[in-house]
Amino acid sequence: MTTDTDNETPQPQFTLAEARTRIDGIDRTIQELIAERARWAHQVGKAKGPLAAAIDYYRPEREAQVLRMVVDRNDGPLGDDVLVRLFREIMSACLAQQEPLKIGFLGPEGTFSQQAVFKHFGHSAHGLPLASIEEVFQEVEAGNADFGVVPVENSGQGTIQTTLDMFLTSSLKICGETELRVHQYLLSRTGKLEDIERVYSHPQSLAQCKTWLRANLPNAEKIAVSSNAEAARRARNADDAAAIAGASAGHVYGLKHVVIDHIEDRPDNTTRFLVIGREIFPPSGHDRTSVLVFIKDQPGALFHVLSPFAKHGISMNRIESRPSHQGHWQYAFFIDIGGHVEEDSVRQALVELEPFTTQVKVLGSYPVAVP
Numbered sequence: 001m002t003t004d005t006d007n008e009t010p011q012p013q014f015t016l017a018e019a020r021t022r023i024d025g026i027d028r029t030i031q032e033l034i035a036e037r038a039r040w041a042h043q044v045g046k047a048k049g050p051l052a053a054a055i056d057y058y059r060p061e062r063e064a065q066v067l068r069m070v071v072d073r074n075d076g077p078l079g080d081d082v083l084v085r086l087f088r089e090i091m092s093a094c095l096a097q098q099e100p101l102k103i104g105f106l107g108p109e110g111t112f113s114q115q116a117v118f119k120h121f122g123h124s125a126h127g128l129p130l131a132s133i134e135e136v137f138q139e140v141e142a143g144n145a146d147f148g149v150v151p152v153e154n155s156g157q158g159t160i161q162t163t164l165d166m167f168l169t170s171s172l173k174i175c176g177e178t179e180l181r182v183h184q185y186l187l188s189r190t191g192k193l194e195d196i197e198r199v200y201s202h203p204q205s206l207a208q209c210k211t212w213l214r215a216n217l218p219n220a221e222k223i224a225v226s227s228n229a230e231a232a233r234r235a236r237n238a239d240d241a242a243a244i245a246g247a248s249a250g251h252v253y254g255l256k257h258v259v260i261d262h263i264e265d266r267p268d269n270t271t272r273f274l275v276i277g278r279e280i281f282p283p284s285g286h287d288r289t290s291v292l293v294f295i296k297d298q299p300g301a302l303f304h305v306l307s308p309f310a311k312h313g314i315s316m317n318r319i320e321s322r323p324s325h326q327g328h329w330q331y332a333f334f335i336d337i338g339g340h341v342e343e344d345s346v347r348q349a350l351v352e353l354e355p356f357t358t359q360v361k362v363l364g365s366y367p368v369a370v371p
């Protein structure tokens, strides 16, 4: 029996023209099905009643379920992340038939936060670039944006404290999370490493590329600016300057030359973003809950706070302490656990925390990120 692997180059079973004819037929079917899907999504919209705005139709828990079914069905040859991206775009377009969702993010255009918006909501959402993480919270609180997307932690650099601290006072809820593989590019006007005397970037990105910079540009001045996009904007004006930024910042600001790509020190460099909104959505079946706990100043308090989760078989992914802003040396604990507040075990565990805490604030229950 001969197989494709018997020869170095597989023998084509079809001519180019035949393969293209097949593809044309498949595309026609896909297009008809996408149109049919869009009509059904519109029907779902109608079935939900006379709703006013896009946000009334949006169901993150349902979208997570749709994407998980896509992953479960996938037998290749395309990767899970590729199929998720395609279906995300289809859902985004279906939803935008009503009116696009407005999503606030830390701007300007071309930041990793904007990439996270597109990854989570698809390109049919309408992104609103804002000047700071605080402003993203404000615009969602005021209803000028339906949701916001804010960075919360990086795999190498740890927590983005501004984001956590906003939850101390904000009434907003976490409605989703998304993880973005962050690849850093050294971009310059000339594209030549030897021309570079100054490197602009956001402090987080400079930190993510520290080892690379020390080895390859030890004498260049490192200049921290407010965003990677701002870095790209500055670097395009001089031959001796470069920016560390994502590829999209290079496109947006016309900085075409990639001196070198993927200069992040850790190959698994990933940033986790939170989606913030005004309400908690129902369970998707695979959820995470974030709580903010103010612990009473008494011996063993932290131990007592953690034990109810263990007792109810609830996994804990993360615990982070921050000054509570409620008195000297008083700490608030940000805790991420598995499950949804509508589940009995989670609800019960939270009740059992009460004797040891002055306040337990549920920040949100949301679908665990789909790749």
Ligand SMILES: C=C(O[C@@H]1C=C(C(=O)O)C=C[C@H]1O)C(=O)O
Binding pocket: 040, 041, 042, 044, 045, 057, 058, 059, 060, 062, 063, 066, 090, 091, 092, 094, 095
């Ligand atoms: C169609 C629906 O509404 C919206 C669109 C979805 C889709 O295109 O699959 C999924 C969830 C909602 O954001 C639905 O609730 O099923």
